[in-house]
Amino acid sequence: MNYILEMKEITKSFPGVLALDKVNFRVPKGKVMALLGENGAGKSTLMKILSGVYQKTSGKIYFKGREVNFNSPREAQNSGIAIIHQELNLIPELTIAENIFLGREPINILRKIDKKQLYKRAVELLEFLGVKENPQKKISELSIGKQQMVEIAKALSLDAEIIIMDEPTDALTDKETVNLFKVINTLKTEGKSIVYISHRMKEIFEICDYVTVLRDGKFIGEKSIEEINEDDLIEMMVGRKLTEQYPRIEINLGKKVLEVKNLSNELISDISFDLYEGEILGVAGLMGSGRTELARTIYGAIKAREGEILLDGKKLNIKSPSDAIKYGIAYVSEDRKGDGLVLGMTVKENMSLSALNKFTGLFGYINKSKEIKSSKEYVEKISIKTPSINQTVKNLSGGNQQKVSISKSLMTKPRVLILDEPTRGVDVGAKKEIYDLMNEFKKQGMSIIMISSEIPEILGMSDRILIMHEGRLSGILNIKDATQEKIMKLAVGIKEA
Amino acid sequence: MNMNLSKVMKYKSIIGLVLFSIIISILNPRFLTVGNILNILRQTSINSIIAAGMTFVILTGGIDLSVGSILALTGAYAASMVSAGLNPFLAVIITLVIGAVIGILNGVIISKGKVQPFIATLAIMTFARGATLVFTNGKPISIGYEKNAEIFSKLGSGYFLQIPIPIYIMILVFALGYYILKYTRLGRYIYALGGNEEATKLSGISTDNIKLYVYGISGLLSALAGIIITARLSSAQPTAGTGYELDAIAAVVLGGTSLAGGVGSILGTIIGALIIGILNNALNLMDVSSYYQFLAKGLVILVAVLLDRKQK
């Protein structure tokens, strides 16, 4: 086999953390190599070393047979390695085209940027990816999903020989994912190699040729996709057997808890629905269909222009998130880096941020032992992988950050919990833990609204499913009647009786 | 891990401060006398009290350029109240309230008006300077020579157990500031706001209120510094406090607080203020010409932040 890349015995340590311990990794030319592992296994770190963002502590990298060492992203780029990072890295105030070609703008002899060229090439790339969007639009006006597509376009524009995709479909819905897979296949036929990181098992079996698995910063094994099945793969990742992905429990719906009536503003119009005690209401829809806006309007983070919200039949006056929290409504953001967490603060401080009132006494004095006890409880309950509750959240892996973000809302002991893409970037094992937790709260009578772009998750966990289309409610399905097909139809706006 | 790091950081600046002091005391034996140390502490009290308030503001990612003007305006009010025969205790309370109110005004413009802190406080700085000049008619206001003036002046020039009063005030301010930032909900919210405003808002915290608090605190402490300076001089100057904002910001940053917000401590600030205070005192003691003092100050600030900066 012809390997374009070989990384040998790579070790990387951060202060107090051994992120990679003599890891081996190789990529065959013209193939897709999956890189799998639990949250915090070291996948992103390995790829950041490859792309010149981090420097390895020890080990060797061979690229096209020669030993290399990239000191900066530019060096890696110039050698033909492109990366789509797990977290978005775009300039909000620049246009799509400017972002795609940042650092490599076409210029004319006067050193003037050749805008015609710039936009022409951007249009070509976007078309290739099946994205219908004007390249003159600013990034800040795009939804996260579209932004992710711009990141992909940016990586493709480098015309690199290896393209690393760190959870590229994390923010994509099925439609874009299908497009992306087409693109990956085209790239393969052109002889390009791809490293593909994802927590979605389905995707791995659909698009990858080989898998490499890491666990706790160690190399576990490399397999051809043909010689392994999903259960074995999961066992390689988590070190134990794991079955039944979606442990939904049936309950008898309790009394009506929340009533949303004719809620409207700039981005959503005329939305009404009820939520019952112990119910999980799934919210599905295409990218940009207004699900997040709906959640944030209920939560008071966005002003409602019309409509009302009732809790236990009483009309609520929610003007800000703090009002919502007081009424027992909590929200977990879809964007943990942007507005979900204070990355520079510790695990403990982030967890207690919304619920600090519960730990404060006279003159706002924080009862630290109570705070610590409570934080430790959540770290254990949902297995957050962190050296201590005093670790800075920035240094946690993406999935573990997500868990901290959920814990923050749970600490307020809400009656209504709104989860916006709760398992985005979360590994299979942790997903299960989050689902179990949701079920536990469900049993205690908590009502949950779960926005998700993963239809299997929606189908697997919800009691009822609300589907949105262009800011409007296009239907509510009972789980017994729901199928993937029906949801998709409603999501694209086809209503049926 | 995190705690260790910040402990080392703290030690680093303290070690720097101590080393610096040792060098100076070798160069000039008069430096390390009890008299001179009290002298330095008293001189540092003004800047450090303003810098304490500035720490609150900077931790939220803001900045307050109006401190010097607030100091001048409140100092002038205080002097005129005292010279009019008002009870000095009452005069102090009223002055502090005025300072807090102007500070809260800053906070309102920034939070409700959504104006950038730099420019909002620049406007208030200019406005308050104008108000001071109009109020004083460009002339200093003497606190007079009555009994109440004498009591008032003790706040700046008095002693208790042979230690100047301003030093007690300074210690009190830092102790309270430390307590608030470290042990209370408000303190936690201030760090959160500076770390990520959006996330703080979404956590159900009224970031607007926090801004009112921090600018209010900064205004209040500027007024406190105004009272001390007026008491020390027994007179309020219309030009008082000009340029003090830069000294205060320098103290905060030298103390390891990031201007981006979210990171830092008020104990660092007092070390930063001491570095500046000791530097001024030492350069005077060593009879360095004032022109070269500028050069030395520029260099020391630079070296101090270079030593203190975080590893990338």
Next chain:
Amino acid sequence: MNMNLSKVMKYKSIIGLVLFSIIISILNPRFLTVGNILNILRQTSINSIIAAGMTFVILTGGIDLSVGSILALTGAYAASMVSAGLNPFLAVIITLVIGAVIGILNGVIISKGKVQPFIATLAIMTFARGATLVFTNGKPISIGYEKNAEIFSKLGSGYFLQIPIPIYIMILVFALGYYILKYTRLGRYIYALGGNEEATKLSGISTDNIKLYVYGISGLLSALAGIIITARLSSAQPTAGTGYELDAIAAVVLGGTSLAGGVGSILGTIIGALIIGILNNALNLMDVSSYYQFLAKGLVILVAVLLDRKQK
């Protein structure tokens, strides 16, 4: 959408400027004479040239407090070279190079030293002021009365086609600045750096180099302003430029550029500088007492940014 928005923004400030001018010209008919307009433009040239450089810096999310001190230091060098009989053309070139070098020094401290711009340029501001005082010994330096001094002074006091030379220089600076920011890679990288430093780095751009550029440009333009001011007065003042950094920053922010970086335009800056220049001129024309001028300035800055701020 994007283009429309920024167009409306631009119109908004221009409309504000025009309205403001109309009000003043009603209050004082002398305001709108050709003579006075040229007068305002000439006076504005200094602040606007510094503010042009400041725009580059602020767009990257930085700040440059050292502009006023660089102006003073370079002005003093220029005056001493001219009075020593040097060819004025050569003196100008050397002065500009000195300014750029000091600016680049700022950039090096910030990028390589990883020091926050506020504190790095504060240190250089203090240092350069000291250097100026040492160099001038606290006294003004006259450019002398030789032929070369006469030519040099034209840069500040001369006319071409009845229009003062500084106005041409100012227009040239803004035209060039506009071109760089709008049409070149450097310009694009400046916005990118201000918008998201991490992402810019990850795109393979050397953000360190960009910082050297912007602080270098700011230093160079401060030196240019220093040359003009020295030429206007035929003499360099050791205290020249004190507080100019705040005026320049105010001009940039009034022009709609965000201190957070990444958003703004250099055309806005010239409008901002004109607002300040017209305000100063109008208050003088109307013989408003200087005390009330402070009040008026504070208010106008506030109102202008409140009108201009972006909708949340």
Next chain:
Amino acid sequence: GCGAKPAEDGKEKIGLVVSTLNNPFFVTLKEGAEAKAKELGVELIVLDSQNDPAKELANVEDLLTQGVSVILINPTDSDAVGNAIKRANEKNVPVITLDRGANSGEVVTHVASDNVAGGTMAGEFIVEKLGGKGKVVELEGIAGTSAARDRGKGFNDAISKSDIEVVARQVADFDRTKGLNVMENILQAQPEIDAVFAHNDEMALGALKAIEASGRNIIVVGFDATDDAVKAVKEGKMAATVAQQPSLIGSLGVENAVKIIKGEKVADFIPVELKLITK
């Protein structure tokens, strides 16, 4: 006590606290003092208050720590300097004020020119030049400084007896650049101006630049008689400047300080002559 104690190397130490060293006037004052100190073999420590009374107080405290025998103060403000002087009084260190007086505290002697008188001198000169009537502009020094106040007072008293009208009164902070800008604007506003009185030469020279550019014929009178200004007067560009003798103020200060150390008696006011310099 720690008062008149000789320094380690046997030389007497004298402290000089100057309001600012950014202004040529005070630089000259300092140089006069330094020359005299050298001549008399005493050590002179010069500290700069940067126009800030709080810094001035700190400077005095630092000098007391150093154990100086006499302190010369050029106050930033006559009121605000009081407590600094009192502090020296407590330590029994004699104080001499220079150029600007002190309103409280015990001062052995005061060496200065009379700013009110100087302002009057300038006013009377303009009254005479204009034949008792006309329109004048007053450029004021830093708001709140005693020099600005006193000169303004003397000047306005002098012209109040005539038909001269002040058409514009603007602050230009003792600064040349500000003098230029403010004067340019005033020239736009006022069609008729006969004379300008500036509280110091720096502002006068700035105003002169503006007037020259406008081509108008206006009398300019300054204060201080700095080198540049005297040159301008000799060339006929400026009409007059009120000469202070800063160097003499400085050297008289040191001279009297040494007398005090030796235990000799000194007068409680040592006036330094003011002169109107005209062509």
